[in-house]
Amino acid sequence: MPDKTPFRxxxxxxxxxxxxxxxxxxxxxxxTYHGVSGRWVVVAGLIAVLAALYGVIVVLSRRGGAWxxxxxxxxxxxxVLVWLTPSFAWTAFPIFFLCTRAFPRWAAYPVVAALAVFAxxxxxxxxxxxxxxxxxxxxxxxxxxxxxxxxxQRGAVEREQLLSELIDAKTxxxxxxxxxxxxxxxxxxxxxxxxxxxxxxxSALLHLEAADEVGPGPRADDEIRTATGxxxxxxSETRDLVHHLGxxxxxxxxxxxxxxxxxxxYVPAAHLxxxxxxxxxxxxxxxxxxxxxxxxxxxxxxxxxxxxxxVTLTYLPGAIxxxxxxxxxxxxxxxxxxxxxxxxxxxxxxxxxxxxxESTPGEGTVVAAQIPVGGAA
Numbered sequence: 001m002p003d004k005t006p007f008r009x010x011x012x013x014x015x016x017x018x019x020x021x022x023x024x025x026x027x028x029x030x031x032t033y034h035g036v037s038g039r040w041v042v043v044a045g046l047i048a049v050l051a052a053l054y055g056v057i058v059v060l061s062r063r064g065g066a067w068x069x070x071x072x073x074x075x076x077x078x079x080v081l082v083w084l085t086p087s088f089a090w091t092a093f094p095i096f097f098l099c100t101r102a103f104p105r106w107a108a109y110p111v112v113a114a115l116a117v118f119a120x121x122x123x124x125x126x127x128x129x130x131x132x133x134x135x136x137x138x139x140x141x142x143x144x145x146x147x148x149x150x151x152x153q154r155g156a157v158e159r160e161q162l163l164s165e166l167i168d169a170k171t172x173x174x175x176x177x178x179x180x181x182x183x184x185x186x187x188x189x190x191x192x193x194x195x196x197x198x199x200x201x202x203s204a205l206l207h208l209e210a211a212d213e214v215g216p217g218p219r220a221d222d223e224i225r226t227a228t229g230x231x232x233x234x235x236s237e238t239r240d241l242v243h244h245l246g247x248x249x250x251x252x253x254x255x256x257x258x259x260x261x262x263x264x265x266y267v268p269a270a271h272l273x274x275x276x277x278x279x280x281x282x283x284x285x286x287x288x289x290x291x292x293x294x295x296x297x298x299x300x301x302x303x304x305x306x307x308x309x310x311v312t313l314t315y316l317p318g319a320i321x322x323x324x325x326x327x328x329x330x331x332x333x334x335x336x337x338x339x340x341x342x343x344x345x346x347x348x349x350x351x352x353x354x355x356x357x358e359s360t361p362g363e364g365t366v367v368a369a370q371i372p373v374g375g376a377a
Contacts, residue, residue, distance in 0.1 A: 016058050019094035023051060026088040039084065046081040047088075053077060057098070071102040075111075079118065086122035187346060199298040200234030203227075203266045206301060230265055255286050256313055259293045263324070266297040267309045276315030285371050288347050289313075289322050292355075295340045296324035296367040304328025304365060319353075321370040330359045344369070 027047055034040070053074045060067035078095055082088050092115060099115070100108050204227040211223035253261070260272040293311060300309050306328030314321040341357060344367070348355040353371035 012061065015094050015097050016054075019054060019091060019098075020051070022091045022094065023047065023088070026085075026090050030085050030087045033087070034085075043081070043085050046077055046084070050074065050077045050081055068102045071098060074098070075115070079115075082119065082122050089119045089122040092116070092119040190343070197234065197238055199294050200230055200238075200265070202298055203301065204230040204234065206266075226268075233265070255281065255289065258286075258290055259311055259313060259322075262290055262294045263297040263309065263311055265294075266301040267306070270297065270309040270311060272311040272313065274313050274315075279315055279373075281320055281373055285320060285351060285373055288351055288353075288371065289320065289369065291347060292322060292344045292367070292369050293324055295344050299340055299367075300324070300326045300328060300365075303331070306364065316370075318374050319370055319372045321368070323366060323368045325364065325366040327364040330361045330363050330365055332361060333357050333359050341367075 030043065053070060057067045057070050057074065059065075060070065075095070078088075078091065082092075095115060096112050099111050102108075103111060207223045207227035207230065211220040211227070214220050214223070256272060256274050256278075260270070263270040263272070297309065300306055304326045306326035309324070309326045312321075312323040312325075314323070345355040348369045348371060351371050353369060356368045357365065358368070359365035
């Protein structure tokens with residue numbers, strides 16, 4: 001197939017200039033040997049026609065127009081001019097290159113070969129004797145031009161294909177990333193709903209069930225008041241979740257206070273210990289620790305039947321660690337992970353941290369999370 005790239009650029013400019021320079025040099029040579037006598041008028045007319053037709057190609061190619069149909073008139077006028085005056089055979093070389101740009105390879109090879117033979121014969125005609133180098137020079141030059149340009153064209157096509165494949169790959173990657181982003185956002189929303197709405201409603205329900213079990217009295221009233229407070233907090237967090245999925249507790253109090261309040265919403269007797277030098281943490285890290293503590297405390301309330309629940313917040317060099325432990329019934333890790341433990345793990349690992357659960361039936365459970373801060377690994 002023909003080269004579809006525009007016939008312009010530095011190489012094209014060099015070809016156009018070489019054609020007109022060789023045309024001018026051939027005209028000067030003709031005038032030197034023949035003067036303006038004889039058939040000069042016909043030759044001058046052909047020179048003007050050839051220069052004009054080639055000029056049409058130059059203009060159309062630079063403007064992005066259809067220049068290839070004009071190649072045949074150029075070749076026809078050139079052949080007639082060279083047949084009449086062999087001095088103009090020197091313009092064959094830019095004509096060869098023009099053919100390689102205008103025709104597909106299967107057509108360019110025979111066209112250039114025919115023109116090269118014609119030019120070689122005309123070269124010998126004005127030399128006055130048979131010289132094989134004079135005949136072979138245009139053939140060799142034409143073959144080199146066609147082969148070299150064919151290699152350049154193939155390289156350009158390969159680069160275009162690679163570029164197209166790269167664009168397709170980037171497009172597919174962008175689509176994959178968008179799909180992955182949607183899935184990640186869905187998982188994040190699921191964790192947020194689980195750690196806020198679901199956990200809060202579960203805690204309130206447990207207090208209401210406890211009030212129903214003890215019957216009317218001061219203890220039932222306390223359970224109902226606790227459940228009412230939890231429902232109010234849950235409603236506030238739900239509104240906040242709908243708007244920006246933030247953590248309202250962390251805007252009004254310190255991290256340790258927010259952790260203790262979150263855990264005591266499920267286990268009122270829970271206690272908290274802070275180890276290390278307190279340092280400022282990124283909001284996403286504080287948010288993750290709060291959700292992990294809430295989810296762990298909810299699991300303790302629903303499954304552990306524990307007497308003691310403790311939370312340890314440890315500030316390490318370049319990291320923050322959270323441990324939630326209880327002395328409940330324990331369980332075999334992996335048997336009943338449900339949604340809470342995987343959600344906690346995903347939340348921590350998304351921040352580059354590590355998450356672990358240690359438990360043995362009858363010996364309690366420890367939920368541990370460690371998240372790097374300040375660029376630490």
